[in-house]
Amino acid sequence: MKKKLAIVSLSGICGGCETVLGVVIEKIEELFDLVYAPMFVDSQDFSDADVFIVIGPVETKEDVEILEKIRKLNKPVYAFGTCAAYGGIPGLINLYGLDETVVEIYKNRTKSGLVPSRDVPKPLKFVDLVANHVNVVSFIPGCPPLVDKVPEFLEAVAKGEKFVLPEKSVCDVCPLEKKGKSEITRILLINEVDPNEIDWNRCLLEQGILCMGPATRALCDAHCPQRRMPCFGCMGPISEKMDQGASALKAIASVLVNVDIEEIKKKLKDAVGLFYKFSLPSSILKHKWEDTK
Amino acid sequence: MSKSEQFEPRIIAFCCNWCGYAGADLAGASGYRYPANIVIIRVMCSGRVDPMFILRAFQFGADGVMVIGCHPGDCHYGKGNFFTLRRVKILKRLLEQFGINPKRLRLEWVSAAEGEKFARVVNEFVNEIKKLGPSPLKKR
Ligand code: SF4
Ligand code: FES
DSSP: OEEEEEEEEEETTTTTTHHHHHHHHHHHHHHEEEOOOTTTTTOOOOOTTTTEEEEEEEEEHHHHHHHHHHHHHEEEEEESHHHHHHGGGGGGGGGGHHHHHHHIIISSSSSSOOOOOSSSSEEEEEEEGGGSOEEEEEEEEOOOOOOEEEEEHHHHHTOOOOOOOOOHHHHHHHHBBBBBBBOOOOOOGEEEETTSSSTTOOSSSSGTTTTOGGSOOOOSTTHHHTTTTTOOHHHHHSTTTTTTTHEEEEEHHHGGGGOOHHHHHHTTTTTHHHHHHTTGSSSSSEEEEOOOO | OOOHHHOOOOOOEEEEEETHHHHHHHHHHTTOOOOEEEEEEEESSSSOOOOOOHHHHHHHTTTTEEEOOOOOOTTSSSSSHHHHHHHHHHHHHHHTTTOOGGGGEEEEETTTOOHHHHHHHHHHHHHHHHHHOTTTSOOO
């Protein structure tokens, strides 16, 4: 008998994860009975599902209620995508808080200046992780997860097993040549790079381009560095115990040992945005704090 | 004012074995006084201090964190303290973005012969943290 699967999307999603699931829909049909997935099937109720896949970060009271309902059903829950696992891009809201962000987006940046208040779910204070609300068996990170890794994940879900993730960094699988020694005296953000000046077969970090490879889990076969883009860190930290920003900071500061400190200060002004782009709510400090000035 | 006088901060100091820690030793041996708010953790080199150690210290309620290493160029292992310098500079910016006062993190160079300087910087730091008040991460 096939297990009954429910795919639940929370409010902060962009649609990327669902698109990936759409690509592998035949595999889903083969392994499961899809009972609830607003994107693919027409049904309103997930209460008879045997297993859950949750997508997206927890942002509103409604999300909390949904997760509460899932928890009461006492069925295995899997998280799909970096948002569900680590908070993802919406997690950057935590630098301001959701209330402030809603006001900024709807009031200050629209012509009408109206903040929607009726029939919309109330935002939480900060973006939260699915794992803080329900017990998550295991997860697959990625923004979105790679299509060729998803069938393996779905099989683990069907069997009720843990999906085993590699504890290696993107650098470990990155084919670009590493000389192991860096003499760089500059920092380049990717928008400042002159493509003709860079040796695209050599490690980008060793040439001064900020790359999150050393702090990011290798579930992607280093697609970006091979295509002339530095790693942005979308797979989250290398292991559960690590803080992505702290390990990136450690590795990158060591490479920059010959770079002038003033330049570092200038270029790394948005340190949180660079180092925690995908994992802020799961980091050690989590969100902004109120301190005396 | 009276409130900040009552407040006794908890401060973690990572001291490198060869200079900072030896400096602390000398400060004790030569009878310089420094406050008991500071908890010293000995590491082999200031370059051993992972940024995560510092973030964890704040997470578990430290009001301030000090990193004390050898003077630039004097590191026992060559370049350790140059790494530390850059890490701390970036970390300070990170803390600022998180809304935590970057003054709560301080890097100092103290050599093995500077017992007096050790006592002085610790005193200074404790007074500064007392003025800043408890860390916002502290569980109340
Ligand atoms: S730092 Fe970036 S470019 Fe260099 S090896 Fe690592 S992933 Fe590849
Ligand atoms: S040994 Fe003191 S800083 Fe490296």
